[in-house]
């Protein structure tokens with residue numbers, strides 16, 4: 216099998232595709248799983264305990280591509296003429312790219328003013344028609360669900376083909392580690408991904424991690440046990456007040472003996488900076504909720520009874536380049552210099 220042939224080619228037997236399904240792929244999946252020794256030390260664990268699944272290295276820069284290759288292939292097979300989605304940004308970027316490749320129309324509904332710049336740029340570059348909804352993601356999803364009839368295919372994670380595609384990330388983790396990890400940390404927004412990983416681990420049949428999902432404190436409906444009408448967080452990818460896969464997320468939590476917790480924006484942004492500065496990994500703020508969750512769980516003594524050789528995987532869901540405005544909040548050093556060698560030498564010598 217060619218390296219990075221795309222996840223339908225790689226996992227076809229475990230996916231809902233047949234010989235007549237037209238495969239729409241950008242050769243997504245097969246993302247790196249890299250150790251994070253400094254983060255592990257901060258969590259009081261050994262240097263080989265914590266691993267990062269770098270989903271920001273998918274073709275459009277987020278894990279959404281895994282679900283989209285299957286959803287758009289199936290939409291094309293079913294005779295759809297266009298795809299429709301509500302999005303906090305990454306679903307739109309991904310749908311737009313795969314629709315462009317499939318020759319389908321793409322309409323994306325976005326919460327006005329709450330989408331990272333790079334994600335909007337991607338969707339527009341791929342020719343998607345953007346609709347800015349005066350409301351939040353939950354409002355946009357309601358509109359999308361209501362309009363997805365006839366030749367429009369809805370490609371949000373309420374589309375079961377999205378979850379099927381996304382479960383392949385768990386297959387890859389099991390393949391890389393030789394077994395399932397003991398814990399899997401990830402951010403939770405609409406809760407499709409936690410649902411997908413849990414399904415993937417069960418299907419892989421090499422052990423079951425505790426599923427550790429993290430919401431932003433200002434957008435934590437599952438933690439609070441009720442929908443949040445006005446979710447607020449600077450981690451816009453998880454700014455969701457009424458997750459579509461709420462029930463499935465609870466099942467993943469309870470069946471795995473895991474938990475779904477909340478982390479504040481300050482902790483999320485601290486973890487975002489830490490990953491960039493100490494691990495060399497630039498993810499988007501929402502992705503860093505998994506690392507913030509890891510540190511919060513460790514601080515509470517969550518790993519006290521963890522076995523020696525414990526394996527912990529964190530999904531870093533999206534690429535930091537998507538959100539330049541958030542990157543501007545990171546501590547940085549910029550100095551100006553004349554185009555003059557002596558001036559530059561002086562500057563290098565000073566701090």
Ligand SMILES: *Cc1c(COP(=O)(O)O)cnc(C)c1O
Pocket residue numbers: 277278279305306372402403404405406407408409452453499501502532533534
């Ligand atoms: C979509 C997304 C999430 C949330 O995933 P859900 O499946 O909606 O829970 C988290 N981080 C990033 C970067 C995303 O794009």
